[in-house]
Amino acid sequence: MDSPLEEAAKIVKQVYSVIPVYDKIVPALLSGGVWDLPKTCCFSPGVPVGPMLAKPTKGVSEILDKFQNTEFTCEYKYDGERAQIHYLEDGTVQIYSRNAERHTEKFPDVVVAASRVKKPNVTSFVLDCELVAYDRKKQKILPFQILSTRARKNVVMSEIKVDVCIYAFDLLYLNGQQLLQEQLITRRERLYESFMEEPGYFQLATAITSNDLEEIQTFLVLLDTAVNASCEGLIIKTLTRDATHEPAKRSNNWLKLKKDYMDSIGDSLDLVPIAAFHGRGKRVGVYGAFLLACYDNSKDEYQTICKIGTGFSEAMLEERSTSLRSKVIPMPKSYYRYADFVNPDVWFEASEVWEVKAADLTISPVYCAAIGAVDPNKGISLRFPRLLRVRDDKGPEDASSSEMVRILFFFLVPHSLKNIFRLLKVIFFAFLFY
Ligand code: AMP
Numbered sequence: 001m002d003s004p005l006e007e008a009a010k011i012v013k014q015v016y017s018v019i020p021v022y023d024k025i026v027p028a029l030l031s032g033g034v035w036d037l038p039k040t041c042c043f044s045p046g047v048p049v050g051p052m053l054a055k056p057t058k059g060v061s062e063i064l065d066k067f068q069n070t071e072f073t074c075e076y077k078y079d080g081e082r083a084q085i086h087y088l089e090d091g092t093v094q095i096y097s098r099n100a101e102r103h104t105e106k107f108p109d110v111v112v113a114a115s116r117v118k119k120p121n122v123t124s125f126v127l128d129c130e131l132v133a134y135d136r137k138k139q140k141i142l143p144f145q146i147l148s149t150r151a152r153k154n155v156v157m158s159e160i161k162v163d164v165c166i167y168a169f170d171l172l173y174l175n176g177q178q179l180l181q182e183q184l185i186t187r188r189e190r191l192y193e194s195f196m197e198e199p200g201y202f203q204l205a206t207a208i209t210s211n212d213l214e215e216i217q218t219f220l221v222l223l224d225t226a227v228n229a230s231c232e233g234l235i236i237k238t239l240t241r242d243a244t245h246e247p248a249k250r251s252n253n254w255l256k257l258k259k260d261y262m263d264s265i266g267d268s269l270d271l272v273p274i275a276a277f278h279g280r281g282k283r284v285g286v287y288g289a290f291l292l293a294c295y296d297n298s299k300d301e302y303q304t305i306c307k308i309g310t311g312f313s314e315a316m317l318e319e320r321s322t323s324l325r326s327k328v329i330p331m332p333k334s335y336y337r338y339a340d341f342v343n344p345d346v347w348f349e350a351s352e353v354w355e356v357k358a359a360d361l362t363i364s365p366v367y368c369a370a371i372g373a374v375d376p377n378k379g380i381s382l383r384f385p386r387l388l389r390v391r392d393d394k395g396p397e398d399a400s401s402s403e404m405v406r407i408l409f410f411f412l413v414p415h416s417l418k419n420i421f422r423l424l425k426v427i428f429f430a431f432l433f434y
Pocket of ligand 1: 051078082235256
Protein backbone atom coordinates (compact mmCIF):
# COMPACT_ATOMS: atom_id res chain seq x y z
CA MET A 1 0.00 0.00 0.00
CA ASP A 2 1.19 3.52 -0.81
CA SER A 3 1.94 5.99 1.99
CA PRO A 4 -0.41 9.02 2.19
CA LEU A 5 2.33 11.17 0.67
CA GLU A 6 2.74 8.80 -2.29
CA GLU A 7 -1.03 8.64 -2.66
CA ALA A 8 -1.22 12.46 -2.71
CA ALA A 9 1.58 12.67 -5.30
CA LYS A 10 -0.33 10.19 -7.50
CA ILE A 11 -3.45 12.34 -7.32
CA VAL A 12 -1.57 15.50 -8.31
CA LYS A 13 0.12 13.64 -11.19
CA GLN A 14 -3.21 12.25 -12.40
CA VAL A 15 -4.90 15.64 -12.24
CA TYR A 16 -1.93 17.26 -14.02
CA SER A 17 -2.28 14.77 -16.89
CA VAL A 18 -5.88 15.88 -17.40
CA ILE A 19 -5.32 19.59 -16.83
CA PRO A 20 -1.63 20.48 -17.11
CA VAL A 21 -1.95 24.04 -15.80
CA TYR A 22 -0.33 24.83 -12.43
CA ASP A 23 -2.20 28.14 -12.31
CA LYS A 24 -5.38 26.08 -11.90
CA ILE A 25 -3.98 23.21 -9.83
CA VAL A 26 -2.21 25.25 -7.12
CA PRO A 27 -5.18 27.47 -6.18
CA ALA A 28 -7.44 24.36 -6.14
CA LEU A 29 -4.92 22.58 -3.88
CA LEU A 30 -4.74 25.54 -1.50
CA SER A 31 -8.47 25.97 -1.24
CA GLY A 32 -9.82 22.40 -1.34
CA GLY A 33 -6.82 20.22 -0.37
CA VAL A 34 -5.31 17.30 -2.23
CA TRP A 35 -7.96 14.61 -1.66
CA ASP A 36 -10.68 16.64 -3.35
CA LEU A 37 -8.41 17.80 -6.16
CA PRO A 38 -9.92 15.48 -8.84
CA LYS A 39 -13.29 17.10 -8.12
CA THR A 40 -12.15 20.72 -7.80
CA CYS A 41 -9.81 20.64 -10.76
CA CYS A 42 -10.84 18.52 -13.69
CA PHE A 43 -10.85 18.28 -17.48
CA SER A 44 -11.92 21.48 -19.12
CA PRO A 45 -12.39 22.06 -22.85
CA GLY A 46 -9.84 24.47 -24.23
CA VAL A 47 -7.09 23.03 -22.01
CA PRO A 48 -5.19 20.13 -23.65
CA VAL A 49 -4.97 16.77 -21.85
CA GLY A 50 -1.73 14.78 -22.00
CA PRO A 51 -1.75 12.34 -24.92
CA MET A 52 -2.47 8.68 -24.28
CA LEU A 53 0.36 6.64 -25.82
CA ALA A 54 0.88 3.06 -26.88
CA LYS A 55 3.38 0.51 -25.60
CA PRO A 56 5.59 -1.17 -28.18
CA THR A 57 5.12 -4.89 -28.82
CA LYS A 58 7.42 -7.38 -30.42
CA GLY A 59 4.69 -8.98 -32.41
CA VAL A 60 1.37 -10.62 -32.90
CA SER A 61 2.03 -13.43 -30.45
CA GLU A 62 2.60 -10.88 -27.66
CA ILE A 63 -0.60 -9.06 -28.57
CA LEU A 64 -2.59 -12.27 -28.45
CA ASP A 65 -1.10 -13.22 -25.11
CA LYS A 66 -1.80 -9.79 -23.59
CA PHE A 67 -5.29 -9.37 -24.99
CA GLN A 68 -6.53 -12.93 -24.47
CA ASN A 69 -10.33 -13.00 -24.11
CA THR A 70 -10.50 -9.24 -24.59
CA GLU A 71 -12.28 -7.50 -27.40
CA PHE A 72 -9.88 -5.26 -29.25
CA THR A 73 -9.55 -3.17 -32.36
CA CYS A 74 -6.61 -2.75 -34.72
CA GLU A 75 -6.17 0.69 -36.26
CA TYR A 76 -3.77 2.00 -38.84
CA LYS A 77 -0.95 3.93 -37.19
CA TYR A 78 -0.70 7.07 -39.30
CA ASP A 79 2.61 8.84 -39.62
CA GLY A 80 1.89 12.52 -39.14
CA GLU A 81 1.46 14.87 -36.23
CA ARG A 82 -0.71 14.10 -33.18
CA ALA A 83 -3.33 16.78 -32.66
CA GLN A 84 -6.02 17.48 -30.12
CA ILE A 85 -8.72 19.64 -31.65
CA HIS A 86 -10.87 21.57 -29.15
CA TYR A 87 -14.09 23.02 -30.52
CA LEU A 88 -15.75 25.22 -27.91
CA GLU A 89 -19.40 26.21 -27.44
CA ASP A 90 -18.70 29.70 -28.84
CA GLY A 91 -17.43 28.19 -32.11
CA THR A 92 -13.71 28.85 -31.47
CA VAL A 93 -11.22 26.13 -32.29
CA GLN A 94 -7.84 25.39 -30.74
CA ILE A 95 -5.38 22.79 -31.97
CA TYR A 96 -2.76 21.36 -29.60
CA SER A 97 0.30 19.27 -30.35
CA ARG A 98 1.46 16.12 -28.55
CA ASN A 99 3.41 18.41 -26.15
CA ALA A 100 0.34 20.55 -25.45
CA GLU A 101 1.72 23.42 -27.55
CA ARG A 102 -0.84 25.56 -29.36
CA HIS A 103 -0.64 24.81 -33.11
CA THR A 104 -3.81 26.59 -34.16
CA GLU A 105 -1.96 29.15 -36.28
CA LYS A 106 -0.06 26.40 -38.07
CA PHE A 107 -3.22 24.67 -39.27
CA PRO A 108 -5.88 27.25 -40.31
CA ASP A 109 -7.10 24.70 -42.90
CA VAL A 110 -7.72 22.15 -40.12
CA VAL A 111 -9.65 24.74 -38.10
CA VAL A 112 -11.99 25.25 -41.08
CA ALA A 113 -12.31 21.52 -41.84
CA ALA A 114 -13.01 20.58 -38.19
CA SER A 115 -15.82 23.11 -37.96
CA ARG A 116 -17.28 21.91 -41.27
CA VAL A 117 -17.29 18.13 -40.68
CA LYS A 118 -19.07 18.14 -37.31
CA LYS A 119 -22.74 17.26 -37.51
CA PRO A 120 -25.23 20.11 -36.82
CA ASN A 121 -26.20 18.72 -33.39
CA VAL A 122 -22.57 18.90 -32.19
CA THR A 123 -21.96 22.05 -30.14
CA SER A 124 -18.56 21.26 -28.61
CA PHE A 125 -15.94 18.51 -28.83
CA VAL A 126 -12.36 17.46 -28.18
CA LEU A 127 -11.04 15.23 -30.90
CA ASP A 128 -7.87 13.11 -30.69
CA CYS A 129 -6.39 12.62 -34.13
CA GLU A 130 -3.35 12.48 -36.40
CA LEU A 131 -2.81 15.23 -39.00
CA VAL A 132 -1.34 13.60 -42.08
CA ALA A 133 0.07 15.14 -45.27
CA TYR A 134 -2.30 14.24 -48.13
CA ASP A 135 -2.27 14.45 -51.92
CA ARG A 136 -5.94 15.16 -52.76
CA LYS A 137 -5.49 14.70 -56.51
CA LYS A 138 -4.00 11.22 -56.16
CA GLN A 139 -6.02 10.52 -53.00
CA LYS A 140 -2.89 9.35 -51.28
CA ILE A 141 -1.33 9.71 -47.87
CA LEU A 142 2.10 11.35 -48.02
CA PRO A 143 5.06 10.60 -45.77
CA PHE A 144 5.79 12.56 -42.59
CA GLN A 145 8.80 14.23 -44.24
CA ILE A 146 6.41 16.15 -46.52
CA LEU A 147 4.30 17.31 -43.57
CA SER A 148 7.39 18.62 -41.85
CA THR A 149 8.00 21.03 -44.74
CA ARG A 150 4.85 23.01 -43.82
CA ALA A 151 5.38 26.48 -42.40
CA ARG A 152 5.04 26.65 -38.61
CA LYS A 153 3.69 30.14 -37.93
CA ASN A 154 1.30 32.67 -39.44
CA VAL A 155 0.17 30.25 -42.13
CA VAL A 156 -2.14 31.84 -44.69
CA MET A 157 -4.79 29.55 -46.18
CA SER A 158 -4.15 30.62 -49.77
CA GLU A 159 -0.43 29.83 -49.47
CA ILE A 160 -0.72 26.30 -48.15
CA LYS A 161 1.25 23.90 -50.35
CA VAL A 162 0.98 20.73 -48.32
CA ASP A 163 -2.60 19.66 -47.67
CA VAL A 164 -3.52 17.80 -44.54
CA CYS A 165 -6.15 15.18 -43.78
CA ILE A 166 -7.46 14.71 -40.24
CA TYR A 167 -7.45 11.01 -39.28
CA ALA A 168 -9.68 10.85 -36.19
CA PHE A 169 -9.34 8.00 -33.71
CA ASP A 170 -10.77 9.18 -30.38
CA LEU A 171 -13.31 11.60 -28.91
CA LEU A 172 -12.62 12.93 -25.40
CA TYR A 173 -15.45 15.44 -24.98
CA LEU A 174 -18.79 15.96 -26.66
CA ASN A 175 -21.56 18.52 -26.18
CA GLY A 176 -20.47 19.51 -22.69
CA GLN A 177 -19.85 15.94 -21.56
CA GLN A 178 -16.44 14.51 -20.68
CA LEU A 179 -15.84 11.06 -22.20
CA LEU A 180 -12.44 10.14 -20.69
CA GLN A 181 -13.97 7.59 -18.31
CA GLU A 182 -16.06 5.92 -21.05
CA GLN A 183 -14.80 2.72 -22.68
CA LEU A 184 -13.31 3.11 -26.16
CA ILE A 185 -16.27 1.30 -27.73
CA THR A 186 -18.58 4.10 -26.50
CA ARG A 187 -16.17 6.93 -27.34
CA ARG A 188 -15.82 5.56 -30.84
CA GLU A 189 -19.57 5.25 -31.28
CA ARG A 190 -19.91 8.93 -30.32
CA LEU A 191 -17.10 9.80 -32.74
CA TYR A 192 -18.68 7.90 -35.63
CA GLU A 193 -22.12 9.44 -35.09
CA SER A 194 -20.91 13.03 -34.56
CA PHE A 195 -18.87 13.68 -37.71
CA MET A 196 -19.22 13.34 -41.47
CA GLU A 197 -16.27 11.89 -43.36
CA GLU A 198 -14.93 14.06 -46.16
CA PRO A 199 -12.22 12.24 -48.17
CA GLY A 200 -8.88 14.03 -48.03
CA TYR A 201 -10.08 16.41 -45.29
CA PHE A 202 -11.51 14.31 -42.47
CA GLN A 203 -11.45 10.54 -42.23
CA LEU A 204 -11.95 8.04 -39.43
CA ALA A 205 -8.86 5.94 -38.74
CA THR A 206 -9.17 2.65 -40.63
CA ALA A 207 -9.84 -0.11 -38.13
CA ILE A 208 -10.83 -3.73 -37.84
CA THR A 209 -12.44 -5.06 -34.71
CA SER A 210 -12.08 -8.64 -33.77
CA ASN A 211 -11.25 -11.22 -31.17
CA ASP A 212 -11.33 -14.01 -33.69
CA LEU A 213 -8.15 -15.80 -34.64
CA GLU A 214 -9.00 -16.08 -38.33
CA GLU A 215 -9.62 -12.36 -38.52
CA ILE A 216 -6.42 -11.62 -36.69
CA GLN A 217 -4.63 -13.51 -39.41
CA THR A 218 -6.26 -11.17 -41.89
CA PHE A 219 -5.09 -8.30 -39.75
CA LEU A 220 -1.52 -9.37 -40.38
CA VAL A 221 -2.20 -8.91 -44.05
CA LEU A 222 -3.79 -5.59 -43.14
CA LEU A 223 -0.52 -4.55 -41.56
CA ASP A 224 1.20 -5.01 -44.90
CA THR A 225 -1.50 -2.90 -46.50
CA ALA A 226 -1.16 -0.27 -43.77
CA VAL A 227 2.54 -0.06 -44.30
CA ASN A 228 2.09 0.23 -48.03
CA ALA A 229 -0.36 3.06 -47.45
CA SER A 230 2.46 5.08 -45.84
CA CYS A 231 1.45 4.08 -42.36
CA GLU A 232 3.93 3.03 -39.73
CA GLY A 233 2.04 -0.07 -38.63
CA LEU A 234 -0.92 -0.69 -36.39
CA ILE A 235 -2.15 0.36 -32.95
CA ILE A 236 -4.13 -2.29 -31.13
CA LYS A 237 -6.58 -1.00 -28.51
CA THR A 238 -8.84 -2.66 -25.95
CA LEU A 239 -12.45 -1.80 -26.65
CA THR A 240 -14.70 -2.86 -23.82
CA ARG A 241 -12.54 -3.70 -20.78
CA ASP A 242 -9.81 -1.46 -19.30
CA ALA A 243 -10.53 0.82 -22.23
CA THR A 244 -10.92 4.27 -20.66
CA HIS A 245 -8.77 7.08 -22.08
CA GLU A 246 -5.63 7.36 -19.96
CA PRO A 247 -4.13 10.80 -20.50
CA ALA A 248 -0.35 11.21 -20.50
CA LYS A 249 0.23 7.49 -20.12
CA ARG A 250 2.02 4.88 -22.19
CA SER A 251 -0.77 2.45 -21.54
CA ASN A 252 -0.88 -1.33 -21.68
CA ASN A 253 -4.28 -0.96 -23.30
CA TRP A 254 -2.82 0.50 -26.47
CA LEU A 255 -0.12 -1.56 -28.13
CA LYS A 256 1.78 -0.46 -31.19
CA LEU A 257 3.03 -2.84 -33.78
CA LYS A 258 5.47 -1.15 -36.09
CA LYS A 259 6.68 -2.81 -39.25
CA ASP A 260 10.22 -2.91 -37.90
CA TYR A 261 9.29 -4.98 -34.91
CA MET A 262 6.58 -7.08 -36.43
CA ASP A 263 7.58 -10.60 -35.63
CA SER A 264 8.26 -13.01 -38.38
CA ILE A 265 10.41 -16.07 -38.48
CA GLY A 266 12.50 -14.16 -41.00
CA ASP A 267 12.89 -16.85 -43.55
CA SER A 268 9.91 -18.14 -45.46
CA LEU A 269 9.16 -21.85 -45.75
CA ASP A 270 8.24 -23.86 -48.85
CA LEU A 271 5.37 -26.17 -47.96
CA VAL A 272 3.11 -28.70 -49.68
CA PRO A 273 -0.71 -28.61 -49.53
CA ILE A 274 -1.81 -32.18 -48.77
CA ALA A 275 -5.43 -31.65 -47.75
CA ALA A 276 -8.15 -29.00 -47.60
CA PHE A 277 -11.33 -27.90 -45.87
CA HIS A 278 -14.40 -26.77 -47.82
CA GLY A 279 -14.99 -23.01 -47.76
CA ARG A 280 -17.95 -21.48 -45.96
CA GLY A 281 -19.66 -18.09 -46.26
CA LYS A 282 -17.83 -15.98 -48.84
CA ARG A 283 -15.66 -18.98 -49.72
CA VAL A 284 -18.41 -21.44 -50.66
CA GLY A 285 -17.44 -23.35 -53.82
CA VAL A 286 -13.71 -23.11 -53.20
CA TYR A 287 -11.49 -24.52 -50.48
CA GLY A 288 -11.48 -22.30 -47.38
CA ALA A 289 -8.26 -23.55 -45.81
CA PHE A 290 -5.47 -25.97 -46.62
CA LEU A 291 -3.38 -28.36 -44.57
CA LEU A 292 0.31 -27.81 -45.28
CA ALA A 293 3.21 -30.17 -44.75
CA CYS A 294 7.00 -30.07 -44.75
CA TYR A 295 9.06 -32.98 -45.99
CA ASP A 296 11.10 -35.27 -43.76
CA ASN A 297 14.00 -36.53 -45.88
CA SER A 298 15.15 -39.23 -43.49
CA LYS A 299 11.70 -40.72 -42.87
CA ASP A 300 10.56 -40.01 -46.41
CA GLU A 301 7.24 -38.60 -45.24
CA TYR A 302 5.18 -35.38 -45.38
CA GLN A 303 4.54 -34.03 -41.91
CA THR A 304 1.70 -31.57 -41.29
CA ILE A 305 2.82 -28.17 -40.03
CA CYS A 306 -0.20 -25.78 -40.13
CA LYS A 307 -3.55 -24.86 -41.59
CA ILE A 308 -3.52 -21.87 -43.92
CA GLY A 309 -6.35 -19.64 -45.14
CA THR A 310 -4.69 -16.23 -45.22
CA GLY A 311 -2.80 -14.39 -47.93
CA PHE A 312 -5.01 -15.54 -50.83
CA SER A 313 -6.72 -13.13 -53.16
CA GLU A 314 -10.12 -14.37 -54.38
CA ALA A 315 -8.64 -15.15 -57.81
CA MET A 316 -5.74 -17.04 -56.31
CA LEU A 317 -8.00 -19.13 -54.09
CA GLU A 318 -10.12 -20.02 -57.12
CA GLU A 319 -7.00 -20.90 -59.10
CA ARG A 320 -5.46 -23.07 -56.37
CA SER A 321 -8.78 -24.80 -55.67
CA THR A 322 -9.24 -25.66 -59.37
CA SER A 323 -5.70 -26.89 -59.70
CA LEU A 324 -5.84 -29.06 -56.57
CA ARG A 325 -9.27 -30.52 -57.34
CA SER A 326 -7.57 -32.64 -60.00
CA LYS A 327 -5.21 -33.99 -57.34
CA VAL A 328 -7.85 -35.24 -54.90
CA ILE A 329 -7.23 -38.78 -53.61
CA PRO A 330 -9.71 -41.00 -51.73
CA MET A 331 -7.45 -41.55 -48.74
CA PRO A 332 -4.36 -40.00 -47.25
CA LYS A 333 -1.11 -41.58 -48.39
CA SER A 334 0.68 -43.89 -46.00
CA TYR A 335 3.59 -41.44 -46.00
CA TYR A 336 1.50 -38.54 -44.69
CA ARG A 337 2.03 -37.91 -40.99
CA TYR A 338 -0.92 -36.16 -39.35
CA ALA A 339 -2.96 -36.23 -36.15
CA ASP A 340 -6.15 -38.32 -36.44
CA PHE A 341 -8.39 -35.52 -35.20
CA VAL A 342 -7.42 -33.03 -37.94
CA ASN A 343 -10.18 -34.34 -40.25
CA PRO A 344 -9.90 -32.38 -43.50
CA ASP A 345 -12.67 -32.70 -46.12
CA VAL A 346 -10.37 -33.81 -48.97
CA TRP A 347 -6.84 -35.18 -49.34
CA PHE A 348 -4.48 -34.35 -52.20
CA GLU A 349 -1.59 -36.01 -53.85
CA ALA A 350 1.56 -34.03 -52.96
CA SER A 351 2.08 -31.90 -56.05
CA GLU A 352 2.46 -28.15 -55.38
CA VAL A 353 4.86 -26.08 -53.31
CA TRP A 354 3.74 -22.84 -51.66
CA GLU A 355 6.00 -20.24 -50.14
CA VAL A 356 4.65 -19.26 -46.74
CA LYS A 357 5.65 -16.71 -44.12
CA ALA A 358 4.71 -17.01 -40.44
CA ALA A 359 4.93 -14.94 -37.27
CA ASP A 360 6.18 -17.64 -34.96
CA LEU A 361 6.81 -21.34 -34.39
CA THR A 362 5.24 -23.25 -31.56
CA ILE A 363 5.09 -26.78 -30.10
CA SER A 364 1.81 -28.39 -31.07
CA PRO A 365 -0.12 -31.57 -30.29
CA VAL A 366 -2.08 -31.04 -33.56
CA TYR A 367 0.75 -30.89 -36.11
CA CYS A 368 3.60 -33.31 -36.75
CA ALA A 369 6.54 -31.37 -38.26
CA ALA A 370 9.82 -32.58 -36.71
CA ILE A 371 7.81 -34.73 -34.31
CA GLY A 372 9.99 -36.06 -31.51
CA ALA A 373 12.55 -33.25 -31.79
CA VAL A 374 11.08 -31.26 -28.93
CA ASP A 375 8.53 -33.61 -27.41
CA PRO A 376 8.03 -37.33 -28.13
CA ASN A 377 4.37 -36.83 -29.11
CA LYS A 378 4.24 -33.25 -30.33
CA GLY A 379 5.38 -31.55 -33.47
CA ILE A 380 6.26 -27.98 -34.38
CA SER A 381 3.70 -25.74 -36.08
CA LEU A 382 3.56 -22.27 -37.62
CA ARG A 383 1.56 -19.44 -36.03
CA PHE A 384 -0.19 -17.00 -38.35
CA PRO A 385 0.98 -18.45 -41.65
CA ARG A 386 0.21 -16.50 -44.79
CA LEU A 387 0.75 -17.40 -48.41
CA LEU A 388 3.39 -15.45 -50.31
CA ARG A 389 3.36 -17.24 -53.68
CA VAL A 390 3.27 -20.57 -55.47
CA ARG A 391 6.72 -22.00 -56.19
CA ASP A 392 6.33 -23.39 -59.72
CA ASP A 393 10.05 -24.04 -59.80
CA LYS A 394 9.94 -26.60 -56.99
CA GLY A 395 8.67 -30.16 -56.70
CA PRO A 396 7.11 -31.44 -53.45
CA GLU A 397 10.27 -33.23 -52.37
CA ASP A 398 12.13 -29.90 -52.59
CA ALA A 399 9.87 -28.51 -49.86
CA SER A 400 11.40 -27.25 -46.61
CA SER A 401 12.62 -30.17 -44.56
CA SER A 402 11.57 -31.01 -41.02
CA GLU A 403 15.24 -30.59 -40.12
CA MET A 404 15.03 -26.95 -41.23
CA VAL A 405 11.86 -26.50 -39.15
CA ARG A 406 13.66 -27.98 -36.13
CA ILE A 407 16.63 -25.65 -36.54
CA LEU A 408 14.38 -22.61 -37.05
CA PHE A 409 12.50 -23.52 -33.90
CA PHE A 410 15.59 -23.82 -31.74
CA PHE A 411 17.20 -20.69 -33.10
CA LEU A 412 14.15 -18.49 -33.13
CA VAL A 413 12.11 -19.60 -30.16
CA PRO A 414 14.46 -19.75 -27.19
CA HIS A 415 11.40 -19.11 -24.93
CA SER A 416 12.64 -21.20 -22.07
CA LEU A 417 15.85 -22.22 -20.40
CA LYS A 418 15.19 -25.73 -21.70
CA ASN A 419 15.22 -24.45 -25.26
CA ILE A 420 18.42 -22.50 -24.69
CA PHE A 421 20.07 -25.76 -23.57
CA ARG A 422 18.69 -27.51 -26.65
CA LEU A 423 20.05 -24.69 -28.81
CA LEU A 424 23.50 -25.02 -27.21
CA LYS A 425 23.33 -28.80 -27.85
CA VAL A 426 22.58 -28.20 -31.54
CA ILE A 427 25.51 -25.73 -31.79
CA PHE A 428 27.82 -28.15 -29.94
CA PHE A 429 27.02 -31.03 -32.28
CA ALA A 430 27.30 -28.77 -35.31
CA PHE A 431 30.87 -27.90 -34.19
CA LEU A 432 31.67 -31.53 -33.47
CA PHE A 433 30.72 -32.64 -36.95
CA TYR A 434 32.23 -29.62 -38.73
P1 AMP B 1 4.77 6.55 -30.96
O1 AMP B 1 5.01 8.00 -31.28
O2 AMP B 1 5.56 5.61 -31.78
O3 AMP B 1 4.83 6.27 -29.46
O4 AMP B 1 3.26 6.23 -31.37
C1 AMP B 1 2.20 6.94 -30.83
C2 AMP B 1 1.72 7.97 -31.82
O5 AMP B 1 1.12 7.35 -32.95
C3 AMP B 1 0.61 8.84 -31.28
O6 AMP B 1 1.10 9.90 -30.48
C4 AMP B 1 -0.06 9.36 -32.54
O7 AMP B 1 0.58 10.57 -32.95
C5 AMP B 1 0.26 8.30 -33.58
N1 AMP B 1 -0.91 7.60 -34.12
C6 AMP B 1 -1.11 7.37 -35.44
N2 AMP B 1 -2.23 6.67 -35.66
C7 AMP B 1 -2.80 6.46 -34.44
C8 AMP B 1 -3.97 5.78 -34.01
N3 AMP B 1 -4.79 5.17 -34.86
N4 AMP B 1 -4.23 5.76 -32.67
C9 AMP B 1 -3.40 6.36 -31.78
N5 AMP B 1 -2.26 7.01 -32.14
C10 AMP B 1 -1.95 7.06 -33.45
